[in-house]
Amino acid sequence: MIKKVIKRHAKVKERQNLSLFTLVLVFLVILITDCNKKENVIPAAHIPGIRASITKILISPLAFDGAIVAVEGIAHDVKQEKSDGKDKTSTIFKLSDLRGNYINVSTPGKREIFEYDFLVVGGIYRRAENLIEAQQIEIVLLEEK
Numbered sequence: 487m488i489k490k491v492i493k494r495h496a497k498v499k500e501r502q503n504l505s506l507f508t509l510v511l512v513f514l515v516i517l518i519t520d521c522n523k524k525e526n527v528i529p530a531a532h533i534p535g536i537r538a539s540i541t542k543i544l545i546s547p548l549a550f551d552g553a554i555v556a557v558e559g560i561a562h563d564v565k566q567e568k569s570d571g572k573d574k575t576s577t578i579f580k581l582s583d584l585r586g587n588y589i590n591v592s593t594p595g596k597r598e599i600f601e602y603d604f605l606v607v608g609g610i611y612r613r614a615e616n617l618i619e620a621q622q623i624e625i626v627l628l629e630e631k
Contacts, residue, residue, distance in 0.1 A: 533608035533622050540583040543611060551613035558606045558626070559583050561591075564599050581607055581618070593620035604628055 535556035543550045543557065559581040568575050577597040582588035591607055599605070609620040 533606055533624060535608045540581065540587045540589055541585060543589065544587055544616075547611075547613040547616070550611045553611055554609065555611050555618065556606060556608045557581060557589065557618065558604070559588070561599050561601060561603045561605055562588065564601055566596055581605065590615065590617045591620050591623075592617055593623060597623060599623070599625070 533556045535554040536550070537556050538550065540557055540559055543555065560583075562580045562582055564577065564579040566575050567578055574594065575596050576592055576594050577599060578590070578592050579599060580588040581591050589611075591609075593609075604626045606624045606626055607618055607620050608622040609618045611618050
């Protein structure tokens with residue numbers, strides 16, 4: 487009788503060990519597959535301001551007037567202009583989204599910005615001129631996945 491109890495106990499322990507082994511194996515598989523993922527990087531996340539799309543700003547410009555915003559888009563009509571009677575130059579361009587909406591951008595100094603550069607611009611939005619007075623501009627390099 488004691489031998490039967492011992493055999494049953496051994497079988498129960500064996501089943502528990504098998505389920506524990508299966509659980510550990512599943513956990514290891516999940517751990518290994520999750521560690522291989524690439525981290526999603528937000529372009530120019532260090533630029534301060536309210537992240538907003540160009541469309542969102544144009545729909546409600548009063549809400550963003552005077553606010554520090556961070557906007558991404560494509561540069562068009564890039565020009566270098568000199569201030570009246572001064573030797574200071576400023577870079578002026580249009581920042582557009584894929585829908586064709588745009589916001590004018592002005593930044594002091596000469597910047598190396600070219601047509602069709604993908605940029606993230608951080609600065610103060612002015613509703614009256616539909617203009618961002620840019621304080622930070624970062625060119626985002628697009629890469630294939």
